[in-house]
Amino acid sequence: MKKKSKFLTFLLSFIPGLGHMYLGLMQRGLVFFLATGFVFLAGMFFSMMGIFYDPIPFVALPFIWLAAVVDSLIFAGRINRSISESEATGISLSDTWKNLENELKNQNHKILALTFSMVPGAGHMYLGQMEKGIQLMVALFLTLYLSDFLHISLLLMFAPILWFYSIFDIFHRISNPNENQGEAIFGEFFKKNQLSGKVGKILGVGLIVVGFIMIFDKIVMPQIAIMLGDQIREYLRTGILALLFIGGGVKLMIGSKEKTVVSQITPTESSSTAESNRE
Structure with missing residues (x-):
């Protein structure tokens, strides 16, 4: 296996995901590529609907791009070091590559969950918490609909609250997967009448x-x-x-x-x- 060029990795990373694909990390590249596509689709949806602030989802693009560039350069260095060590010791790269793939699986899961949480409720659905995800999504779109239908811009203040709650709740859940996550937001009201x-x-x-x-x-x-x-x-x-x-x-x-x-x-x-x- 040949060493990877960091310069070429940097150039390809201007489109998030291509640098990782060049390194052979196809799943990692697809994660960044899908994250970028999801943000573009969310931005287009907000623009077409004419709700909230149109460019708000595009704020995430510079962060995704920077994360993709830094991440690809770090992995380029790791892969090159592994190749140098295998050439010096004569050990096969297959075990090292398998360990790297197992490490990336968990990280890819976290990145996708955080990306989907850009739309409140989507991240929870991705993690399998369908009830809470549906409640957050209904709350967001009901807020946007009522503010537009009733012409009360004050209702829009709940949209960023739901957005930040969704992101930080997902971050907490993927950081502490074994912790008891509790019930859905309105679950207790309906279950206990x-x-x-x-x-x-x-x-x-x-x-x-x-x-x-x-x-x-x-x-x-x-x-x-x-x-x-x-x-x-x-x-x-x-x-x-x-x-x-x-x-x-x-x-x-x-x-x-x-x-x-x-x-x-x-x-x-x-x-x-x-x-x-x-x-």
């Missing part, structure tokens, strides 16, 4: 509010625009949404004050009860 409690009430109120906003935005507002004009329509939309947020904030403040009062009264009541019992 917790939706009938406080969480269910909050979810119900949220669905009712979203329903009213949809009726108001798609049915009432066009009629108001016809009768009063577009400017009044925008004023009403902004004012009603602002009132909803103010009402929610006031409700939260009242609830927190009531809890503080109850927590202050409870110790005094318990102490008076204890004194009466002593008497």
Whole structure:
């Protein structure tokens, strides 16, 4: 087996994966090639749908390219050293090559999982956690759909939260594969029927509010625009949404004050009860 040129490896690595294929690491090369293709497809999908920030997936391309270049140069050095050692000692390269392939299998699995996690839910599906993957993907696309349908850009703040959660959760899972990963995000609510409690009430109120906003935005507002004009329509939309947020904030403040009062009264009541019992 001939030694590999690091310069040629560097040149070929400008297309992620080709440098590894030149070194004979076909699976590793395909991993980087697929990762690049997946990022391109995700970027094209976001651009065609016109949702979120169009170029956001392409941010990963420089990191994939740099990782491919550095990784291919490191393996070129390792392969050349192995060839030199085998020529000096007369030992066959087959055992060394098998060990290298076994080492790369686990690493390729991690790289693919992290690449798929660029779309929330896809990485979890790749790892076999279908329920959690579907929940994350539905949450992402529902957020994007509602923000576009209702014209509420505030909902888009949940998209990067889901994105970062997906990436770091996948990273944690592949770093600690033997650790208990727990249940899916909403699994406990459905299995233990917790939706009938406080969480269910909050979810119900949220669905009712979203329903009213949809009726108001798609049915009432066009009629108001016809009768009063577009400017009044925008004023009403902004004012009603602002009132909803103010009402929610006031409700939260009242609830927190009531809890503080109850927590202050409870110790005094318990102490008076204890004194009466002593008497």
